[in-house]
Amino acid sequence: TAPDPAAGEAVRAADRAHVFHSWSAQGLIDPLPVAGGEGSYFWDYDGNRYLDFSSQLVNTNIGHQHPKVVAAIQEQAGRMCTMAPGFAVDVRAEAARLVAERTPGNLDKIFWTNGGAEAVENAVRMAKLHTGRPKVMSTYRSYHGHTSAAIHLTGDPRRWANDTGAAGAVHFFGPHLYRSHFYAETEEQECERALAHLEETIVYEGPSTIAAVVLETIAGTAGVLVPPPGYLAGVREICDRHGIVFVLDEVMAGFGRSGAWFAADHFGVTPDLITFAKGVNSGYVPLGGVAISAEIAARFDQRPYPGGLTYSGHPLACGSAVATINTMAEEGIVENAAHIGESVIGPALREMAERHPSVGEVRGMGTFWALDLVRDKVTREPLVPYNASGPDNAPMAEFAAACKRGGVWPFVNMNRTHVVPPCNITEAEAKEGLAVLDEALSAADAHTSA
Numbered sequence: 001t002a003p004d005p006a007a008g009e010a011v012r013a014a015d016r017a018h019v020f021h022s023w024s025a026q027g028l029i030d031p032l033p034v035a036g037g038e039g040s041y042f043w044d045y046d047g048n049r050y051l052d053f054s055s056q057l058v059n060t061n062i063g064h065q066h067p068k069v070v071a072a073i074q075e076q077a078g079r080m081c082t083m084a085p086g087f088a089v090d091v092r093a094e095a096a097r098l099v100a101e102r103t104p105g106n107l108d109k110i111f112w113t114n115g116g117a118e119a120v121e122n123a124v125r126m127a128k129l130h131t132g133r134p135k136v137m138s139t140y141r142s143y144h145g146h147t148s149a150a151i152h153l154t155g156d157p158r159r160w161a162n163d164t165g166a167a168g169a170v171h172f173f174g175p176h177l178y179r180s181h182f183y184a185e186t187e188e189q190e191c192e193r194a195l196a197h198l199e200e201t202i203v204y205e206g207p208s209t210i211a212a213v214v215l216e217t218i219a220g221t222a223g224v225l226v227p228p229p230g231y232l233a234g235v236r237e238i239c240d241r242h243g244i245v246f247v248l249d250e251v252m253a254g255f256g257r258s259g260a261w262f263a264a265d266h267f268g269v270t271p272d273l274i275t276f277a278k279g280v281n282s283g284y285v286p287l288g289g290v291a292i293s294a295e296i297a298a299r300f301d302q303r304p305y306p307g308g309l310t311y312s313g314h315p316l317a318c319g320s321a322v323a324t325i326n327t328m329a330e331e332g333i334v335e336n337a338a339h340i341g342e343s344v345i346g347p348a349l350r351e352m353a354e355r356h357p358s359v360g361e362v363r364g365m366g367t368f369w370a371l372d373l374v375r376d377k378v379t380r381e382p383l384v385p386y387n388a389s390g391p392d393n394a395p396m397a398e399f400a401a402a403c404k405r406g407g408v409w410p411f412v413n414m415n416r417t418h419v420v421p422p423c424n425i426t427e428a429e430a431k432e433g434l435a436v437l438d439e440a441l442s443a444a445d446a447h448t449s450a
């Protein structure tokens, strides 16, 4: 479409007049008016096109406007836009089957929500009802959503302004060798000591007070933290020993992002509950859910589950999930993510790390990667302080601006940039974006001690 700056200005003005934006000081933001998107790209009204290296909020796993999914939504809209959750509906049941079939183990029942936070909220409710216990544990390096239980579980600073202390959330440190809390020098040490730390925290909290441990299989926003071999299996064993429900939050890691349907597949673990959203239908219509083990589902065979949502299992959302999952299977999109990660993104990022003094560590898999940016490779001092804003955050802001000038929309969080493009990105597109990233890293290099 031809550039139309006047139309863009009208959208900007209407937005500024009436839209109250998430997580923002309303007077300090200037949201980019977006005119459209297709595949791995989106564009503004001024003729600028961006390669979406962020997949929006790491959710457009099949890219923008996938024609098969758009057609399925149109078809579903013509057939049945909405129907209350109490009815049995074809696409609601089919989407549940397609998700359940892909979960590790026998998580055969799906409770549908409108997104990730509600999924976490309901997983926590199920765990508390199942165990009769009041507290839930999660890691500091985490994000689980912004509803009450979910934001209390969240470790990152978005919790602080919302923390009433009322949700029974207890935080601990997960494994993160590059910034080890346990003075570990190897993955084995990190794994062993992180498990001992979790065990000890549970013992001191009182095992009989802990309903659940909630972990992102691979912590996403907190830095693409791939757990060391054995860690998740170790958590499973600790949970079993203390009668604690093990919840894996796959809202970001699931549906192809890590190069597998669920990231849990890489680690051979079966949790009791899995929360999912985002990639389940690439966010084309709001959708999330909880996949539930037979044992926990059975708890609600004879007594009612005390939770529900008007739009639980919304037909338009479920129709888009059926189309998305089938399209991902037909087009080998999960396999593409694994392949691009292993043969294009991973090697390119590791090579950049050798040349750029600002790149401290590269980590990830599939289409799920992070660069940990530092001032100094030896001290590993982060390029910007934890939770920096304003002038303190200038090095990251300059890096992000350089990416955008080069036509790449980056994911930036604290001292990290994440390479999280659509799972069906082509090799050529990935290389194009990586070249821009390479150049933009000089903006970060300028702030290092090298």
Ligand code: PLP
Residues within 6 Å of the ligand: 057, 114, 115, 116, 117, 118, 120, 143, 144, 145, 146, 216, 220, 221, 249, 250, 251, 252, 253, 277, 278, 288
């Ligand atoms: N859990 C994880 C791991 C997430 O990354 C997110 C969102 O980024 C959420 C939960 C919350 O999902 P939503 O924003 O759909 O409520």
